[in-house]
Amino acid sequence: MTMPVRDMLKEKGISPSYTRQKIYEFLAASTDHPTADDIYRALIRELPTLSKTTVYNVIKLLCEHDLVKPVNMSSSEMRYEVWHEPHSHFRCTVCGTIYDIPPIIPRYDAKRLEGFIIKDEEVNLSGICPICQQESTT
Amino acid sequence: MTMPVRDMLKEKGISPSYTRQKIYEFLAASTDHPTADDIYRALIRELPTLSKTTVYNVIKLLCEHDLVKPVNMSSSEMRYEVWHEPHSHFRCTVCGTIYDIPPIIPRYDAKRLEGFIIKDEEVNLSGICPICQQESTT
DNA sequence: GTCCTTGCAAAGCGTTTGCACAGAA
DNA sequence: TTCTGTGCAAACGCTTTGCAAGGAC
Numbered sequence: 001m002t003m004p005v006r007d008m009l010k011e012k013g014i015s016p017s018y019t020r021q022k023i024y025e026f027l028a029a030s031t032d033h034p035t036a037d038d039i040y041r042a043l044i045r046e047l048p049t050l051s052k053t054t055v056y057n058v059i060k061l062l063c064e065h066d067l068v069k070p071v072n073m074s075s076s077e078m079r080y081e082v083w084h085e086p087h088s089h090f091r092c093t094v095c096g097t098i099y100d101i102p103p104i105i106p107r108y109d110a111k112r113l114e115g116f117i118i119k120d121e122e123v124n125l126s127g128i129c130p131i132c133q134q135e136s137t138t
Numbered sequence: 139m140t141m142p143v144r145d146m147l148k149e150k151g152i153s154p155s156y157t158r159q160k161i162y163e164f165l166a167a168s169t170d171h172p173t174a175d176d177i178y179r180a181l182i183r184e185l186p187t188l189s190k191t192t193v194y195n196v197i198k199l200l201c202e203h204d205l206v207k208p209v210n211m212s213s214s215e216m217r218y219e220v221w222h223e224p225h226s227h228f229r230c231t232v233c234g235t236i237y238d239i240p241p242i243i244p245r246y247d248a249k250r251l252e253g254f255i256i257k258d259e260e261v262n263l264s265g266i267c268p269i270c271q272q273e274s275t276t
Numbered sequence: 277g278t279c280c281t282t283g284c285a286a287a288g289c290g291t292t293t294g295c296a297c298a299g300a301a
Numbered sequence: 302t303t304c305t306g307t308g309c310a311a312a313c314g315c316t317t318t319g320c321a322a323g324g325a326c
Contacts, residue, residue, distance in 0.1 A: 015325095017281065036315080051283040056316065072213055076291095077315060088246075090254055101254075104246045106261045108226075112240050115268035116228055122262050123244045130253035153300095155306060174290080189308040194291065196306095214316095215290060280325075286318085293312070300305075 012065040019047060023058045024067065024082070033071045033079040033089075033098045073098055073124055088122070092129035094136075099129065150203040157185060161196045162205065162220070171209045171217040171227075171236045211236055211262055226260070230267035232274075237267065 005024050009016040026042055027034065034042070040055045059080055062068035071079040073091045079098060086103040104123040128136075143162050147154040160181055165172065172180070178193045197218060200206035209217040211229045217236060224241040242261040266274075 015280080019282075049283075052315095053284075053317085054282055057282080070213070072210065075208070075210055075216060078213060090251070090256075093257070099254075102247070102250050104244045106242045106244055106263075108242045108261075108263075109240070113228070113263075115271075116237075116239075116263075117266040117271065118228075118263050119231070119265035120263070123246075124260050124262065125244075125246075125251075125254075125256050125258070127257035128255040133253075133255065153305080157307075187308075190290090191292085191309075192307055195308095278326085280323105282321105282323085284319105284321090286320105288317070289315090291313080291315105294310090296307105296309090298305105298307085301303085 008067070012067060014061060014065055014067075019050065019054060020058050020061070022047060023055065024062060027062075027068055027080060028082045030081070031100065033081050035077045035079055037077070039080075071098060073126075089124050090129070091124065091126040092132055093126055094128055094132035097129060101125065146205070150205060152199060152203055152205075157188065157192060158196050158199070160185060161193065162200060165200075165206060165218060166220045168219070169238065171219050173215045173217055175215070177218075209236060211264075227262050228267070229262065229264040230270055231264055232266055232270035235267060239263065 003011075005021045005028070006016040009020060009024065014020060022043055023039060026039055030038075036052065036055050036059060039059075040050065040052050043055075044050050059068060063070060063080075066083060068080050069083055071081055071089065073079070073089055074096060081100075087100045088102070088104040090099040090101045091097070092099070104125075106121050106123055141149075143159045143166070144154045147158060147162065152158060161177060164177055164180055168176075174190065174193050174197060177197075178188065178190050181193075182188050197206060201208060201218075204221060206218050207221055209219055209227065211217070211227055212234060219238075225238045226240070226242040228237045228239045229235070230237070242263075244259050244261055
């Protein structure tokens, strides 16, 4: 069912170096939309010579081949996720975590947007996540 | 009908210095969600001693008092708009312009988001704007 | 041999901070 | 006088670029 990462990269025309596999695997296993620095810090143990430059290079490559998608909800740093079935995002304004939530399909009147070619739609919610609510009551 | 900017700032508890009025007025007259640098470059003629620091200071102040809202659709720089009636945004991936479009209200099943306190919802569309379509055909 | 992947160092860019001066109250 | 608004210069954080060394082919 799940294709090995090696083959998945090859299929997209990316030569599956060990570093690239590891970065993709880390992103695929993440649910919290890591930053480039998160990826770097998570893999530096296993890949002691890893550099931030390589992380950025690989992310860029994966994005260009539509294996990874940038998530632009936090203002300062870019976050990333692997492409997966449609979903929306919820950002907690307290802890900054971005959660995947069930897909919200925006309904709009196409006639009022005549002339615009719409290629992507996203719905972003924000507020306070369950964890931060609990912490504020204790 | 429209309150003078002086009074609007005062009402929000902001002392209405000339610089602050000018920056707010520029933002209020803009439809293209300017960056801090856009504001700086637009006003430097009229306010020759203006500095970027002041632009950032004033933007921050206006945001804290809910007169201005940051718009976070372009990845690199922050953009800003004055608060006005609900609307959504369309970003042209060719020219980078962010357009205000009629409000799109996201419909979602609150039960599936139980535990999350939702404070803000936004719908962002992206694609190609009419102007860039025309330019690509000529 | 050539091409590709990696990584160090430096630069780039938007933004923030430290601090000081000048004007307002 | 004290407080507030402004602005220079420097620092900062994230990202990109230049370039070279090592490995794959």
